[in-house]
Amino acid sequence: MTSRPRLVATDLDGTLLGADGRVSDRTRAVLVALEEEHDVPVVFVTGRPVRWMDELWTDVGGHGLAICSNGGIIFDVANREVRDAFPLTPPVLLDVAARVRSAVPGSMFALETLTGFAHEPDWLPRPGGGRPHRGPEPVVAPLDALVADDAPACVKLLARHDEADPEDYWRTLDTVVGDLATVTWSSTGALVEISARGVTKATTLATLCAELGVDAADVVAFGDMPNDVPMLSWVGRSWAMADAHPDVVAAADAVAGRHDEDGVAATLAALFGLAGWAGAADQSPGGPR
The missing domain is CATH 3.40.50.1000 (HAD superfamily/HAD-like)
Structure with a gap:
């Protein structure tokens, strides 16, 4: 410069x-x-x-x-x-989730959408607390329902595991689904952020x-x-x-x-x-x- x-x-x-x-x-x-x-x-x-x-x-x-x-x-x-x-498409999102569950059983998923936050029923508050929820009340449903045709587009998929080492979890998921989506990490815990491929x-x-x-x-x-x-x-x-x-x-x-x-x-x-x-x-x- x-x-x-x-x-x-x-x-x-x-x-x-x-x-x-x-x-x-x-x-x-x-x-x-x-x-x-x-x-x-x-x-x-x-x-x-x-x-x-x-x-x-x-x-x-x-x-x-x-x-x-x-x-x-x-x-x-x-x-x-x-x-x-620049959202994830539902087929890719579901494929990503299936691969992650297979590689690291016990993984949970949540979505940041164009209208708010949505998560699976087993996505409970993190041990030790965390940020309080902000925005509209979250939508709670199984993952396939959260990405149905009438659901808001997902701009970021969150994968979490409460017993995994944070950095190991991130690197494992990048190896498992990096060909389908962009995987990154910015948390102190095992909370991995997944965006559409190339985003x-x-x-x-x-x-x-x-x-x-x-x-x-x-x-x-x-x-x-x-x-x-x-x-x-x-x-x-x-x-x-x-x-x-x-x-x-x-x-x-x-x-x-x-x-x-x-x-x-x-x-x-x-x-x-x-x-x-x-x-x-x-x-x-x-x-x-």
Whole structure:
């Protein structure tokens, strides 16, 4: 990258957001400065479903677009509607589930759809708790009923196993169904996210950037988990967070500060010369790799 970036793409949890799951005042000020002073949009590119975004829409900025469900959705924030979706087809989804059940008995499934959340009857709250449900009441039914002809399209299939090692489970499922769908992982538990084949944060970001007339070389990105690797590999320059997964650190060009210490904001402030907001922008030895 030889010129100043024209677009910033950032993951949310473990990356842009603090430990409280919110955008800090410092980070918000940097995002506003990029939009208003430099005309550089900041696009949220998250594994979160739309139903988990309500409290964050005010931080999206004037461009009003976000990528949710690991690339499964481009969301029009101003109109609060899905602008584009890249769903799994029912036959592929059912084939994926059958293979996973055969390879790892005890696997359970849930769906993020265009209208909310749906899950099998045995998909119970995770041991030790977890995030409370948000959005409309979940639809509960056997998997074949959840993907019937009149069911909402599924943009992300979730596979879970409460006794499996998280990383082993992810890698096993990638081996078992990677020829049918895109398999990734961004959780602390054995909760694997499955999208339509070829759909990643990178592919949907590429679609959005093409519409905006922005080349990959003019995009910078931030992430912390394996679902961010395609995006970090696609952009012109990328940062892994200081506490990122090793695969992410290996894929990125540099390492930013911790997410709970405004690492993204500090890096962007230094990159764009935003006076008063810069900090420890890059923690990799000798600067960017």
